[in-house]
Amino acid sequence: MVTVAELIDNQSAIHPNKIAIKHGERTCTYQAVNELSNKFAKIIMANGVMPGDILGVAVNRSPEMIILLLAVIKTGAAYLPIDINFPTDRINYMLNDSGVKVMITQKQFETQYQDNFKVICVENMVCESNNYNADTVPVLINEDSLAYILYTSGSTGRPKGCKVKHIGLTNLLLSVQKLPGMVADDVMLHITTISFDIAELEIYLPLITGATVVIADAEIARDARALLETAINENITIMQGTPFMWRTMLEIGWVQRLPIKIFCGGEAMSKDLAQKLVVRCNELWNMYGPTETTIYSIIKKVEQDDEVITIGHPIDNTQVYILDENLNKVADGEVGEIYITGAGVAEGYIHKPELTAERFIDNKFSGTPGSKMYKTGDLGKILDNGEILCLGRVDHQIKIRGYRIETEEIEFQLKQQPNIKEALITLYEDSLHNEHLIAYVVPAKKIDPANQDNLVKQWKSALGEKLPVYMVPGIYTVIDSIPLMPNGKIDRHSLPEPVINKYSKSYEAPHTATEIALTNICLKSIATDKIGINDNFFEIGINSLMAVSIMVQVEKEFGKRLPLSVMMKYPTIKELAQVIENPSLQSTYKTLVPIKPAGSKIPVYIIHGIGLNLLNVYNMVSNLDIQQPVYGIQSIGLDGTMEVPDTIEEIAAFYIKEVLKHDPVGPYAFAGYSFGGFIGFEMVKQLKAMGKDVKLLAMFDTNLQLPSHQYSLPKKFAVKFLRQFKKFGYRIFTILNQPLDLAKYLRENNKARVKSMLNRFGILEKQDGEGLPEFMQEISNKLNHAFLKYRVQPYHVKIDIFKAKKRLYYIDDSKYLGWSEYALDGVEVHSVPGDHKDMFDEGNSKILANIFQRRLDEMNS
Template sequence: MPKPAARHQDGSLSDLFAQHVVRRPDAPALTHGSVTLTYRQLDRVTNSLAIRLRDRGVRPGRLVAILADRGIGVVLGMLATVKAGGAYVALDPAQPAARLRLILQESEPVALLTEADADDPSGLGIPVLTAAAHLGQGVRDDAALDVRTDGGAGPEDLAYVVYTSGSTGTPKGICTTHRNVVLRTRDADYLTFEAGDRVAQISNAAFDAATVEVWGALLNGGELIGFDRDTILSPGRLASALRERRIDTVVMATPLFNQLAGDDPATFATVSQILVGGDVLAVDQANAVAALPGCHLVNGYGPAECTTIATAHRVRPMPADQVRVPIGEPVSHTTCYVLDDELRPVPAGETGQLHVGGAGVASGYLGRPDLTKERFLPDPFAAGPGARMYATGDLVRVLPDGSLDFLGRADFQVKIRGFRVETNEVDAALLRHPGIREAVTVAGTDARSGDRTLLSYYVGAGEETPDTAGLRAFLRDRLPDYMIPARLTRLPELPKNANMKIDRERLPAPEAPAAPADPAGADTMDDEIAALMGGLLDVPGVGHEENFFEVGGQSMLAIRLLTQVSRRFGADMTLAEFFEDPTVRGIAAHVRGAAASDPVPAGSVPAAGSGDVRP
């Protein structure tokens, strides 16, 4: 399924950004909070930082780690690094320290960029630089910094490395070149990026969707608008922010979109185009948002190995009984093949593994030649020599209209909240506990929300076997939040087949929880909040002092809980506030404090215009 190439774009990311510095020097380029930088100012600030990085030894092929979430320093670090000729590795500060250390050990960055002054958290002796130190007005106004900083990186040089879950228990780094990024974000046919467009930066920088946001804006003369985490995860606040900041383009992980659109489709009423991807798009939510006047909704698909996106489908109204939203057709500069186990094309309508070729295919895995050879294959269908295709491991079929229908995985990989998870990595983390003898993790589905979840089964090792709370705490020190299993089930033995391999088909279904308390029948506010929490967690009788995250809670469930609390009690609570005391007691104290400062009758909801809660 080849897609005709759009107009060819050459040059590095730094080259193409420099074009807009010349064309639109006084146009806004980057806004985070109260700070707005024009293209000229952003050029000067990142030239200043790039000079420091060059002094630290950054050159083509050398890496710079960026340890930040969504702040302005992330974008400064990305642009300054490529100007210096190097490649960036964005890291999520919320990830466990042990996991960050593994990544830093493998990637061996020349420097570590942080938002504020800090020591190297890995203990590896990596020099730490602060991006914000270059944001002063003196730097922005310094005409001496108008001389371009060019580190010598070309189209085929490394631009960034993004880490994803690894089946061996160790994250793997995907190496993406300047050409990969340019041909995904210039003359894109899945979204329209034009000079002056306002693009939201919603994705965590460690998630490859940030590639489309950041470079889609800066390589096309747009303005990148940063959003803080609490705004992103609150439907009312997000709707107000999208409207007030006049956002044209939003890129969002599918699970978050499903939740926000399910709560209130009008959250996206003022946005021109939305790209969602990373998981299965809910038909009802897609229909509701696609019906908004002037809203262009795109269901995207693409592994990070193919530079964020490989196929796209413009969503139009679908029958309510349609099972899935198609993932569409190849985007520009991309080819897609549906092949059998012998790499032969399968007939339309039959199931095969999706292989992606074209200019978006990354160069491979950092320091993993064997794994690169296994997944990045010679493309036998390409016209020119040396072409490669990526074996995605995803099962698809071609629909009668030529679009692709995503059917699932061919291996033990699963998407959880938009993140790719190798269940073997969860198993490896479990087996690091001295009290665990055997472990296996499979994908499940939450009966209430329909979201994919992880279910882990384990066999203990006698007296050292941990209790559930202890095992969760152990995993939280080693795995990111989205990889923590929703259920941990202890078994005397794991079922085996005749070859003594674990038989996943014979794993018992998790025990059905007792019915949670009915919030309407609660005697006190605390009891009612406990009933709401228990209903989300499938845990009856949640104690008022129990930590939400220690009894199976995760951040996406926390968003649902706070939305329900807001609707019931009229008190808006951010995730950051919830994290301070994630208990029934903590929520109740917040609700009472909000009522004392601004009384709102229980059960009422502030007006939509307030920007707090949408009805």
């Protein structure tokens, strides 16, 4: 049997210098992919990995991620791909349940795994690769060898790991290579997280064909406008996504026809979506198949005049049966359950023999001993033209936004809450065809209606600790009991209609022309009869797809492109209308921003960095405790009504006035990001001089590297001279340990410096959207000027430093970031993932939030 690794090696022999992988400005040829994957495989084997072992892989999107997966295959081992954004509890369960022997990750995630597994860092592998030759790894793999393990939602309350074999993966790729088809001139976009099985198609299909795979960063994959721009700019010819993803792209105004072939899978394709997509692409393919039969098993080319959207015919070496309850074939045109057999059927579920026996059934239609067919749980029928029509689920499994969900897993986690007796999860489609996960909850004791909203927030928060975001219901309906039919089964038809979008009891109609226009825009995106101008967008059920639609319509109606984040800061029609009418919106505060104002704990005030605003902290803040209030302090001067003071002392004094206006009593807690740490230090000094109680001063990677202007002239030259030697040594160390990250950092840093110099001398005209707007750059320059005058003096305060683990540039004090001499009550260091710029990004923010919240809770206790 030929393996994926062999197919890719063949292409490296045919196209050694052709680009195989592209990620931003980086490219890797087929020869480079082949050679580095061989070296990686040898490094993995040198760490004791044997054929048949299972390796965990938790890395960010990059060429090294793809090469690493290929290397694992070459060792004869199987990989378990980990989405680094999953809750820690879920990740740990998957690692322990699957019996992972070795964990391969990045340095920034290393400490999460090293206590329980042998950990290999991919950065170290890159360095070590120079010690290995690039010869082919002689490992024998048979068709039943495991390629990878993927976890899907489980009916027992825990996810289940599906064991996918090499024969299934190879068969799928070779079949799809023929139909829908791919050739060496194609370019495919890799969008999907590696923990979702369709990612394997995006990664391997181009590489076995001699084509190119372009990696889209996670931020691009979440942004429909960026996806569309990427598809155009990168000359993408094949693009895969779920119906949800394609709908978001349509919502942002995609109208032009693109020379692409679309693969649409993961959930049912509606006729309306099909008709919109088919005129915007060269070819549209509906793809069907569960993880248990290796990604896709049945495919269909959708035509513009199709009256019914079927899933088509099986791929190569695959058979499909429509069976009744007794496993007998039903006549064509009759409805039964879809069973799939053939090369793609997986081995079963890891450590779950009973569930495996229930879903992987002996194939009585085959003469081959041991042949299995997979019970999909989907209803279907064969039409007169031989195509298969999928009619939905037999059981209560749910497909939403391309994810397959066992409702029992969510129900199990809900019932772990102390005040919930029973729980039932359903999928509901509102009148505008928006899909919602609904949780029906039977409380253990009667709930005070006035406290129900707080309980719902607690339930959501608790589920968020255990389940991925897509599995957390948005709507909760409290009922007295689960309705039952006479035979004891749940009577789902008797469940009360969920209240999807609850407007406030104090409904207020729109008054102004802007409010009326905004209300009409929102009513097109959310299924409700009316929306009050004071109703919070997110409390009435607006999700990310609806928000995209609303902001696109706002741009068309008012000619203003507002960022999605504006809806977080101004989450009502009334507030948003004021922003549209008056961009320099006046408020009670000049700089204080309520980010998460509700909660019973001591509020924390987060002070801006040199970027002036606080958008970068939203991911972290959303992961803090539900009872933790958070306010932000954005830069003075942003509203256009005030000049930036000349000194840090004056800036701190003004921010203190804003804080005291909000809370004149205290106690107080502050956190500053980077530059904001210096302002926070000065604010604490001034507040303590007033006799105020300051419980916390936290700094997010604020490095106190005394600038040379604070020294006398002779010492200034001596310090600078000595630093250059230390910088040189650190640069050598970084080249050896983080060569790829350093190369990217230096490229971006030097590019920015050159652009800045050319802009300054008028050689290069600054482009729209490049860096900070001119007025913000002026504010930033004034803040820097104030800092140059600031003299940091030792003070009796304790500082909690949340220090980024990754550092690509030299600093004088890598342990305490220079604060040990100035915080006379001590410095406590908390190591957090990421580097200085991305520590608040989605991949790192949850870990940072958990560490920060623990410190806040200590303060509150």
